[in-house]
Amino acid sequence: MSDLYVDLNGSVALVTGCSRGIGKSIAIGLESCQYGLLDNCYFDSGDDAITLKSGRDEEGRKRGIPTAHLIIKNTTVIHGHGGFVVGSEMSGGVHDIFVDNCTFTGTDIGLRFKTTRGRGGTVLDIYISNIQMSKIVGEAILFSMYYAAKDPIPLSDDDAAIMESTEEPFTEATRVFRDVYKDKKYLKAAEILKYQLDWQPRTKEGGYWHKLRYPYQMWLDGLYMGQPFRAEYLILTANNSEWDDVANQFIWMAKGAKDQKTGLMYHAFDESRVQLWADKNTGKSPEFWSRAMGWYMIGLADVLELFPAEHPKRMELIKIFEDLTWALIKVQDTESKTWWQVTDKAHQKDNYAESSGSSMFVAAMLKGVRLGFLPVSVKPHAIAGYEGILKEFVSKDEHGFYHLNRAVAGAGLGGSPYRDGSYEYYVKEPKRDDDLKAIGPFIQAAIEYEYAIRSGPSRTKNVVLDRYFNNEYKDGERYHYTWDDRYDSGFSWLGEIFRYHGAKTNHLDEAPARDHLKKTDVYIIVDPDHKKDNPQPNPITDLHSNVIAEWVAAGGTLILMTNDTTNADVFNANKLSAKFGIHFSMKNINFVKNDQFEEGVVFTGEANGIFTPGRKLFVKELVTLKLKKGAMKIAAKGKDIIMAGSQYGKGKVFVIGDPWLYNEYVNGRKLPAEFQNYQAAVELVKWVLK
Structure with a gap:
């Protein structure tokens, strides 16, 4: 029996009450x-069995x-390579x-997702619930990104070697899987x-206890365990009522653990002062442990x-982050550029350079620089730290596998047997190679290092997004076209x-004045309000236009993106665009x-100076x-000009x-794969930052 395919080029399909037994064929294929x-x-x-496809490679x-928009329910599959399958076409x-x-x-396989290099296409928003699986030969869920048309369960004489892969740039042929949900x-x-966080016991000040069995104690590592998830x-859940408490957890931890002399933070503090490891006056533990500060x-x-x-x-919070960063840079090892297990006691007996804390420091510092929380002057120290990690801790065995060595297996305070937090305790805790508590941070450090060395301009440029001309609110919150809006309406x-x-991003909530623009390299104005959006809009005036044009002539870069005439104040935007020989036609x-x-x-x-000629874009x-x-x-549709540019002074x-x-229209969730807005x-x- 041959494959049963439903290829309706976007039309509606209805299949109910079907019973089908097949030899070596797909049970049902739903294509496009x-x-x-x-x-x-x-x-x-x-x-x-149930197979979803949408064309192969360039033709697809x-x-x-x-x-898209399919419901598959109340169906039974016995035998076959996969019960529910997406791909590989x-x-x-x-x-x-x-x-x-x-x-x-x-x-x-139960749930099977397969594709191969060069195929392209985006798979997203797949919702799967209430699946019963039994007698599955291989994996219940399998993602295969290098599918080679072989059976998913190799026979004894099959070649099951792992396909070699090399780095390739992100293009329309890159396949993307995201947002696959296995029920709720x-x-x-x-x-x-x-809920557990909501009911976690707290210190008298309000900080979370590290654990129920560690009463009135805050540990540095506990901040990572709860607050990123909570944020x-x-x-x-659009809950804006708890950010103050999130901040306080870091603030109270720093208040209780920071050493005023060195700027470093002790592993923990005991508010009750009853623990044997706690200083009777301050409650602080006795030593600085690198991994604990790394988690923080x-x-x-x-x-x-x-x-x-x-x-x-x-x-x-940014001040706490920067102060701790510089304190750690002061104790960075002068030779290896890494950090020691007991942070401030390099080269003392039994102490050693340690991989997990070093990786955490590098990852956090480089991320801080990238996001603009730390100054660019931190970057060389963090880069040296990463390169030191590669030399000090990474090895390659005779089989060609890499290893990350010399991570402390773990450390804590109190408990049974009792951990006194002394220098001798920390340096004598077992070490472990390829410890996941080191590998995870090392991967984060590696990603941030790649960001850093590809970041472009040596001087960080300041990209400022206007929130004066576009000043919309919805349910009391800023709405539309802001850096921190992560929903469809935002610019995150x-x-x-x-x-x-390599740029840093900021907002400008006031009218653009010369003093504001002096500190700005790129100024973006989007969708200026009219009364439909804002009962009291701030229109672009001749004065604003003159100030901005003067700034551009001195070397600034302006991006002006309005909206159609029913959704933006295009009339007053023309006062600004006309300065550069560009007019909105209405x-x-x-x-x-x-x-x-x-x-x-x-x-x-063609030859537009910014974009690859012939890119297919979606602009509605x-x-x-x-x-x-x-x-x-820069771009046109027939006789209508869509995009334009101008060189104006410098x-x-x-x-x-x-x-x-x-x-x-850039996150890959809505547009078909051939559109290249991203x-x-x-x-x-890249053009803006050149």
């Missing part, structure tokens, strides 16, 4: 299907019709798939963890990345691209109905442009009639 239902079916397959990307993308109440018995158990787990949870620093860096920009305690993805390329085009993305297509022009509901001598067309300007680079955003950032 949308808005379909597969319900109450029974399959016995010799290949994959060119066609660009994803498999998924070049057109697969998204918004719901799989519920299915049974897989005797299949090689992770949400339930997160809620339980948050992420607050964002995902990484936790603080992770929280600062998410912490609200306007919160009054943000600067206090664009901000991340800027920071990856003609709106590219109206897109639902998901008819082709209605919003724009191609970049925009106002077109008219140009005067000196301005340059500076440059980019103008478009739409805020087209907000998260919804790649265009990277090219625009």
Whole structure:
């Protein structure tokens, strides 16, 4: 029997009550299907059973019709390579798939996701719940990114060698899997963890006890155990009431553990002063342990990345971060550039350079520099630290495998047998190679090192996003086109691209004055308000336009992105754009109905100076442009000019009639794979920072 395929090029499919036994064929393949239902079916397959595809390689990307919006439920599969399978031909993308109440018995794999290099396509928003699996031969869930058309369970004579891989740039042929959800158990787990934090005992001041069996004690490592998770949870649940308490946990920990002479932090403090390891006057433990400070620093860096920009305690957290960083740099080993197990006692008897703490310090410092929390002067010390880690701790065995050596297995205070926190205790704790508490931070350090050496300009450029002309609020919160808005309406993805390329990102909440712009390299104005958005808008005036034009002429870079005439104050924006020979025509085009993305297509022009010629972009509901001598067309649609640029004095300007680079259209979740808004955003950032 041959494969059963449903290839409807985006049309609706309905399959119910199907029973199908197959020899060596796929039970049912849904290719480029949308808005379909597969319900109450029974399959016995010799290949994959329920299979989702959307075209292969360049042909699939060119066609660009994803498999999407499908419900698969109440279905049983016995035998076959995979019960529910995505790929490997998924070049057109697969998204918004719901799989519920299915049974897989005797299949090689239960849930199987497969693709291969060069295929391209994005798979996301796959929701899977209530799956019963039994007698699964291999893995219950398998992601195969180098699928080679072999059986997932090799026979005895099969070649099961791992495919070699080499680094390749991110292109349209890069395959992407994200946001695959296996029912709601992770949400339930997160809620339980948050509930536990809510009821965790606290010190009299309000700090979390390290554990129930360590009453009135705060340990440095405990901050990483709770607060990064808590910060992420607050964002995902839109809870803005607990940020003050998140900040206080770090502040109280620093207050109780910091040594005023060295700036370093002791491992812990005991508020009750009853522990044998605790100083009777201060409650502090007796020694500085590198890994404990490392956990604290990484936790603080992770929280600062998410912490609200306007919160009054943000600067206090940054000050704590910077002070501890410089204190650690002072005790960085002068030869190896790493850090010792007992941090301030290098070369003393039995002490040793230690890999986990060193990796944590490097990861936290480089992340702090990248995100603008630490000065650029920290960067050389952290780079030297990473290179020291490679020389001091990384080895390669005779089989070609790498190892990360010399990490302390663990350390603590109190308990049974009692740990007194003495120097002798820390240096005599067992050491371990390839300890995951070192490997994880080392991977983080390696990622930050790659960011750092590819970060572009030697001087960090300040990219400022306007929040004066665009000043919208929703439910009491800032809304639309801000760096810290991680939802579809925000610019968090664009901000991340800027920071990856070495810039720092800030907001300007006031009218642009000369003093503000002196400290600004790139100024971005997006979607200036009119009364539809803001009952009291701040229009762009002639004075604003003159100040900005003067700044551009002196070497600044301006990005002006309005919206269509019904959604932005384009009339007053013309006062600014006209300074550079660019006018908004007041003609709106590219109206897109639902998901008819082709209605919003724009191609970049030849020799445009910014983008790869011929990039396929999505820009919807925009106002077109008219140009005067000196301005340059960057992209057009027929006779309508979509994007333009201008060299003005020592500076440059980019103008478009739409805020087209907000998260919804660069994060890969909504647009079909052939649209290249993300790649265009990277090219625009590189041009801006040149």
